[in-house]
Structure formats: structure tokens, C-alpha cells
Amino acid sequence: MDKALQNVIKHDQFVETVGEASEFVSGHKKQFVVYIVIAAVVAVLGYGGWSYMQGKKTARQLALGEAMGVAQATTSRSAADEKKVVDAFTKVSTEYAGSHEGNLALYMLAMIDLERGDTAAGEKKLKDVMGGDKEAASLAKYTQAEIYQGQGKTAEAEALLRDLMASPTHLMPKEQAILQLARYIAKTKPEEARKLLEPLRTARAPISTPAIEVLGTLPPAVGTPTKK
Numbered sequence: 001m002d003k004a005l006q007n008v009i010k011h012d013q014f015v016e017t018v019g020e021a022s023e024f025v026s027g028h029k030k031q032f033v034v035y036i037v038i039a040a041v042v043a044v045l046g047y048g049g050w051s052y053m054q055g056k057k058t059a060r061q062l063a064l065g066e067a068m069g070v071a072q073a074t075t076s077r078s079a080a081d082e083k084k085v086v087d088a089f090t091k092v093s094t095e096y097a098g099s100h101e102g103n104l105a106l107y108m109l110a111m112i113d114l115e116r117g118d119t120a121a122g123e124k125k126l127k128d129v130m131g132g133d134k135e136a137a138s139l140a141k142y143t144q145a146e147i148y149q150g151q152g153k154t155a156e157a158e159a160l161l162r163d164l165m166a167s168p169t170h171l172m173p174k175e176q177a178i179l180q181l182a183r184y185i186a187k188t189k190p191e192e193a194r195k196l197l198e199p200l201r202t203a204r205a206p207i208s209t210p211a212i213e214v215l216g217t218l219p220p221a222v223g224t225p226t227k228k
Contacts, residue, residue, distance in 0.1 A: 063092050064101040071108070086112060103129050103136035110140070114147075123147065138164055138172035142180070149184060157184060175200060175207045182214050190218045 067088035074081045089105040089112075096102035107129045113122035126147075129140035141160045148157035161184070164177035178200065182193040193214070200211035 060092075060096050060099055060101040063096065064105060067092050067105060067108075082112070098132060100133050100135060103132040104139075106132075107136055107139055107143075111143070114143075119147065134167070135169050135171050138167075138169040142172055142177070145180065154184065154188075175203060179207065179210055179214070182211075186214060186217060191221070194218055194221060 067085075070088040071085045074085050086109065089108045092105035093102050093109060096105070106125055110122045110125035110129065113119075113125060123144065126140040126144045130137045130144070141164055145157040145160040145164075148154070148160070158181060161177045161181040164172055165174050165181065168174035168177065178196050182196045186193045197211045197215050200207050201215075202208060203211065
């Protein structure tokens with residue numbers, strides 16, 4: 001495999017960017033969501049070379065890398081260019097259905113549906129991804145939780161994040177699920193949110209910084225003396 005395919009950045013940046021992108025979905029700020037996610041996935045994949053997927057068939061990696069390349073090179077919002085991106089990911093998701101690469105391509109197609117405003121189609125694809133390999137499924141669950149939260153389905157959103165906390169993955173580590181769950185329950189369950197976040201104070205910066213920010217929004221802990 002070409003060495004260029006093996007250039008992979010730390011997954012912290014990828015996770016942080018995916019979090020930001022899916023927040024665009026829940027906030028109905030659709031304009032750039034797909035390209036933010038594409039850029040993040042391209043970065044972590046290094047155009048197909050996942051560091052933890054050594055030994056997988058080069059053909060699948062190259063096919064997904066090519067689709068990512070098409071997406072990254074497409075900066076226009078025209079229907080013709082969007083079709084090129086959709087066709088590229090559709091080819092991978094169809095030819096390699098059920099594989100890591102195929103599921104990730106399907107995830108990207110779901111994100112494009114959401115960017116278009118077709119939530120029903122996007123959710124259907126996300127649920128299909130959830131039924132596949134654990135790594136891709138974790139991304140789909142995280143995004144679906146954001147959609148649920150935006151729809152006011154808080155119980156469903158919490159359930160997905162608690163599932164991710166119980167079964168973290170390389171692409172969606174436990175800390176990221178904890179952060180998002182704490183954000184969701186900060187107002188309704190502040191004490192639980194505090195308990196979840198306190199251990200993250202000393203984590204690496206991409207985790208500790210937002211954890212401390214959320215902690216700062218919580219009311220004083222029960223039993224804490226108030227200043228006179």
C-alpha cells in the first residue's frame with residue numbers, strides 16, 4: 001500500500017470534529033455538516049489507511065479512499081457535484097456492503113441525507129449502519145443520539161450514549177460519550193453530570209477542556225456552602 005494511505009492523525013481530532021458536525025444536525029445548521037465530517041474522516045483515514053485496520057484488503061481501503069478523495073475535492077454545492085460524491089460513496093457501500101469500509105460509506109451517505117434535510121432517509125441509513133460492525137456503528141449511534149436530542153427524544157438519546165459509554169470504540173471513545181451525555185443531562189440531572197465529568201478534569205486537553213466548561217455551567221454541588 002502507498003505510504004500516503006497510512007498517514008493517520010490522532011483520533012481525538014476526528015471525534016471532536018464529528019461531535020461538532022453532529023451538533024450542526026441537531027441545531028438545524030445544515031450548510032457545512034457533510035463537508036466537516038468528510039474532512040474529519042479523510043484525516044483519520046489517511047485516504048484509506050486506518051492504523052488499527054492493518055491487514056484488511058487493500059481494495060476496500062483504496063475504494064473508500066477514492067470516495068473520500070472525491071468528497072474532499074468537491075467544494076461546489078451544485079447538484080452535479082453532490083451527485084459525484086453520492087455516487088462515489090454508494091459504489092463503496094454497495095460493492096463492500098457489510099465491511100468496515102462499506103458501513104462507513106453508508107454512514108457518509110446518511111450524513112448527506114441529513115444535510116439535505118431528508119431526516120427520514122438519513123435515519124434509515126444510520127440504523128442500517130448500527131446493525132453492522134462496531135466501529136462504524138458507534139459513529140451512527142452518536143449521530144442518531146444528536147438527532148433524537150434535537151427532536152426532543154431525550155430518553156432515546158441518553159440510551160444511545162449510555163450504550164456507547166458501556167461499549168466504547170476506537171473512533172468513539174468512552175470519554176466522548178460521557179461528555180455528550182453530561183451536556184444532555186446538565187439541567188435535568190446536574191449531580192449525575194458532575195459525577196460523570198469530574199474524572200475528566202485531568203484527561204487530555206480535547207476532553208478535559210470541554211468537561212471543565214460543562215462543569216462550569218452546573219449549579220453548586222449539593223451540600224456546598226454558599227458564599228455570603
